[in-house]
Amino acid sequence: MDGSKNIRVGDFKVTDSFWGRYQSLVRDVVIPYQYEILNDNVPGVEKSHAIENFKIAAGDTEGEFYGMVFQDSDVAKWIEAAAYSLIATPDKQLEKTVDDVIDIIDRAALKDGYLNTYFTVKEPEHRWQNLQECHELYCAGHMIEAAVAYYEATGKDKLLNVMKKMSDLICDTFGEGRKRGIPGHPEIELALMRLYHLTDNEKYRDMAKYFVDERGREPNFFKEEREKRGWEHFHMNPEDREYSQNHKPVREQDKAAGHAVRAVYLYTGMADVAGSTDDKELLKVCDTLFDNIANKQMYITGGIGSTHHGEAFTVDYDLPNDTIYAETCAAIGLIFFADKMLSYIPDGKYGDVMERALYNNVLAGMELDGKRFFYVNPLEVNPGISGVLGNYRHVLPQRPGWFGCACCPPNEARLLSSLGKYVYHIKNTTVYANLFISGEAVVRELGGMKIVSETGYPVSGDVKYTFTNVPGTEITFAVRIPEFSKDNYRIEIGSGENNDFKVKIDKGYYYITGNFREKMTVTVKLDVSPKKVYANTAVRYDEGCAAITRGPLVYCIEGVDNGELIQSLRIKRNGNITEKPYDESLLNGIVVLEAEGYKMEGSSSLYSYERPRAVPCTLKAVPYYTWGNRGLSQMRVWINEE
C-alpha cells in the first residue's frame, strides 16, 4: 500500500507567530540547555552523565557508567531535536557541536556495530540478555531516528552509518532462525521503519515486522529470557504482560493497554509496518486500537494513560482528572501514531486527535519559558494535595526542572522542532492539510509547487492558502475540517471562480480537485467560537460537569484568576461564554474566556441539610496549555454546571 508522505521538515518553513515562538524557544533555550544538562554543566540539577557515558564507552575518558539503563536515548533525542532545528535555522556552531557528539558516538560503537554505553561500559557480558528491562533496542531506535534526522538535515552520514551497522547487527541477531526477541519498550519498530523509508532496504522493514508480530506470542518471551539469564535489572515481572503489550499477539489486541508510551510507540511502528506491507488485517487492528483510545481512553486534552501505576491505560472510560498520569511523552507518541495512521487512511479523526494532543497536553508539558517541564499533565490540581499526598504525589502542581529520567523534555523538543512535517501529507497528486500553521511549503512531488499558509490559528479560525508554481495539471487539495467546526465552516476557492473545481467532503476532509491557477487562494473559515463540551456519561469523574473549549483549545480555570476553592465554582447551564479581546501581554498572547457562573456558598459545617447558595459570578478561563505559568494555585478543566 502506498501511503501518503509527510512533507519534509525542511520543505515547510514555519512563519507562524504561535509556533514560531515555540520553535525559537526550542532552538534558543531548550536545545542549548539540554546540551549543558547532558554534559553535567548545570549546577543543582540531577546529574545526567549521558555524554560522559559515551566518552567512557569510546575510551576517551575513564570512569563508570552513570544513569538509567536508557540514558543514551537522551543524547539521541537531543541530536534529533538539534537536527530539525538546523533545518529551520542553519547554525554552524550547533552543527559543529552535534558533529563532535557524533564523533564520540562513532568511537563508542563497537567493531561489530553494537552501540549501547550501559552494556559496553558496565555489563558487556550481558548484551541482549534482558530485552524486557534493559532498553538496548529502545536506545538503538532513538539513535536511528537521530541518525535519519541528522542525515536529512545536513546530508552527513556518519551517524547514519553507525546506526545502519547497529541495525544490521540487530537484523543479524534477531528473527526467525536467529535469536528470539522483542523489546520491552517498543521504539525500534518505528525507527527501523524510518530507516527503511530512507534506505528502501527491506530487511529493516522485515525486522520491524518481526518485532511487531512476535509480541504477545507464546511462550512468554520475557519469562523465557529471564529464566535463561538469572539476573534482573528493575525487578519487572514478566507475567505482567499487559504492561508491555505482550499479553496477546498484536493482531488479537483490540484495546489500548499497558504502559501508555510503550503502547503508542508500538502502534506507530505497527501502523507503518501494516501500511508498508499492505497488511490490511494489521492496519485494521491499528485502527481499532486508535478508536479505542480516541473514543474511550483519552482525556479531552489528548492525554493518555490514566494511572501512574505502570504509567498505563486502565479500562474504558476510567479517566480520573486528579490522579491521572497523561505523560507528555505519551501524548507525543499519540501524535506519532495518529500521523502514521493518516499516512495510510486519510480520515480526519486522526488529525483531530493529533491536534487535540498537540494544542493541549503536549504544549502544557512545557513552561512558557521553555525551562521547565511536566511529565504528568493533570486536568485538576489542588495545591497541598497534588504532588504531596499518596495517590496524588506524582501529580505536580508546578513544572519541575530537569529530571533524572529525562524522557519528556527532549521528546517535546524534537516534536516541536519538527512540527512542520505534520502540516501536510502528500500522496500522488493530493496534498492533505492537517494542521493549520502559517508557513511556506514546497511540494517536491508536485514539481515544487509552493503553498503559503497564513493564519492566526488557534486564535483565529481563518486560514488562507496561496498556491504558486502550480503544476498545470489536475491536483487535489484536501483540508481537514476539525470536528469542532464540522457543522459550521466556509471554504472559498479563488475569487468566486469555483465552478472549475470538483469539491467533496469525505471522512473529515474537504477535497478540492482541479487545475490550480497560479497565485490561486483557498480560504478556510473555521468556527473557533467558545463551546461547552460534555463527557460521555460513562466517565464518572466528569459527571455533572462541562469543559470549555475554543477551537482546538481546551480551557481551564485557575485559582490565580478565580480565587479560592475553585471546585465550588459552577458554570451556568444556559449561560453565555464571552471572548475577551486577544491579549498579547497575557501568557504570551491568549484569548481569555469569561463564562457566566456561580460560586456555591454554603454552611461552614462539614455536612449540612441546607443546599449551598449559588451566588452569580464570572468564571475566567484560560487555555489549558498555559496553566501553571503564574505561580501555585488550583486548576481544573471540568467544571460543575448549575
Added chain:
Amino acid sequence: MDGSKNIRVGDFKVTDSFWGRYQSLVRDVVIPYQYEILNDNVPGVEKSHAIENFKIAAGDTEGEFYGMVFQDSDVAKWIEAAAYSLIATPDKQLEKTVDDVIDIIDRAALKDGYLNTYFTVKEPEHRWQNLQECHELYCAGHMIEAAVAYYEATGKDKLLNVMKKMSDLICDTFGEGRKRGIPGHPEIELALMRLYHLTDNEKYRDMAKYFVDERGREPNFFKEEREKRGWEHFHMNPEDREYSQNHKPVREQDKAAGHAVRAVYLYTGMADVAGSTDDKELLKVCDTLFDNIANKQMYITGGIGSTHHGEAFTVDYDLPNDTIYAETCAAIGLIFFADKMLSYIPDGKYGDVMERALYNNVLAGMELDGKRFFYVNPLEVNPGISGVLGNYRHVLPQRPGWFGCACCPPNEARLLSSLGKYVYHIKNTTVYANLFISGEAVVRELGGMKIVSETGYPVSGDVKYTFTNVPGTEITFAVRIPEFSKDNYRIEIGSGENNDFKVKIDKGYYYITGNFREKMTVTVKLDVSPKKVYANTAVRYDEGCAAITRGPLVYCIEGVDNGELIQSLRIKRNGNITEKPYDESLLNGIVVLEAEGYKMEGSSSLYSYERPRAVPCTLKAVPYYTWGNRGLSQMRVWINEE
C-alpha cells in the same frame, strides 16, 4: 474531674430487634467462627495460628511462631467479645472454651509477667527493643481489655491477674527514671486506663499518662531506639513521625493526623487520662482533635482515614469516595473516642458522631450474615475498577472472608456485643441517654432504678422510656437530641403532668429534672424523615452532589436497584423523596427511599458538544449499611443533583 460512667454491659439488657439481631449474630456466628479461625480449623482461610502461638509459648506444643507480630491481639479481641456475649447470654460451653484459652495464656506468660508470644517464641533477646514496629504494648493493651471484660463478665480473675502482672512489668520498665518508650501503635494507654478504673490503682493511670505525654517529644524516640538496636521488622521509617502521631508533643497537636486507627486509639486514651487527672489543657486538646475530625476529616458515614497510604488522615476536606480507606477499626475507634469525650464533656456532638459511625461505617463493615467483613468502607464502588486497578485496589466491592491481618472482624464483634454500655452514661444523679436502643437498664448509681426503653429506631423516631424503682429524690434524665432532628422533635413527659419538671436544652441534650414518679414515661419523638445532605464546598469530591439520609442512616444507590452507569443518575434538585413502607423481607428489614431523579443520556462519543438529556426516573436508595449484600454492582452515596 469526675466523669460520667458508661452503664455496665451487664446492666443494659438489649431487647431491641435491630440490635438484638446483630448481637445474636455475633454470639451465634461471629464468635464461634472466629474461634475456629484462631484454631486454624477453617479450610481455605488464611492461617491464623494465634492460639497455637500461645500454646507454643506455654510449652504445650513445639513449633514456630506464625503470623503478624500482633497476632496475639486477635485472641484478646475474641476473648473480649466473648466476655460481653456471656454477660448478655450465659453459655457454659463458651465460658469453658474461654477458660481453656485463658489457661493457655496464663501458662504462656513468663515468670516476670511478660506476655507476648512473638518475642517469647521467636526473638526473646529483642524484647522491648522495637516499640515502633513490634506491637508488644499494643498486644498487652488488648489483652488487658479482654481481662477486664472477662472479669466483669464472670468475676473470674485469672486473666486479670496475668495482665496486672504484665502491666506491673510495663510500669516497672518504662517511665521517668526508667526506660524511655512510647508504643508505635497506641492502645496500651486506653487499656491501662480501663485497668485503673477497675482497680483504682493510680500507677496504671500514671503509666498511661507517661505514654501520652512522651509521644512527640524530642529526641525522636523511634529513631533513638532504632539506632540502638540495629535490626528492623517492617522497615518503618522513624522519620515518618506523623504516622504514629509522634510529630509533636500531643498537647501541641490540633489536627488529627497519621494512621487513623492509631490516632483515635491514642485520643481515646488521652481523653481518659485528661479527664481522670483533671487535666483541662489536655482535654481541650482532645476536643480540638475531635472537632477537627468531625468538622473537617470525617466521611458522612463516620468513616475516617481518607487514604490507604499509611491508612491515614490526610488534610482537611480531602475526602475522596472511591480511593478512601475508612477502615472499620478506625470508625470503631472513633466511637471509643467520642464515648470517652462524652464521659467528661456532656455534649451531643460526641453522641452524634458515635451514632453516625455506628449506624453507617461500622455496620457496613459486616455482611448481614455476619460471615464476611470490610476493612475499607468506600462511599463509591465501581466493579472492574474498585478492588482491581492501582489506586482502587484496596477498595473491595464485596466483603472478603477472613484476612491474614484480622483486626476488623473481632473489633466489630467486641463493639457490637458490648453495645449496651454506650446507651447511657451516668454521672451523680443524671442519666444521659445517648443511643436509642430498646432495652432494660438498671442504674445501680440511682438505687437500681430501672429504665425500659422501647423504640423501633432507626426505622421509627419514637422512643418511649419507662422508669420504675425510682429513687424518690430529684434526678435528671438527659436525652440527646440528634443533630438531624434538632429543629423538629417532641418530648412528652408522663401524661401531661409536666409542670413538676424543670426542662432545659443544653449542648444537644434535653434535660428533664425532678422527682420521677414510678412507671413514669418520657416519650421522645424524633424526626427521621428523609433529608438531603450537602457537603461543605471545600470537599471537592462531593461538589454538585447530595446524599440522602433518614434519621441516623445514610443511604446509597446500588446498581442492583438502579441499573447500569449509576453515576449518570441525578437526584432532582427540588424533587420529593418518598418512604416506602418498611419491608421486613428486604435486607433484614429496611425502609426503601425513592427519590425523583433523572438518568442522563448522552452521545455515545467520548466528548460531545451536546449536553446529555435528563430523562426522568426514580432512584431507589437503601441504607448504606446494607450495601454489597446482593451481589456485585456499583454503589454510591453522593449523587449529582439536576
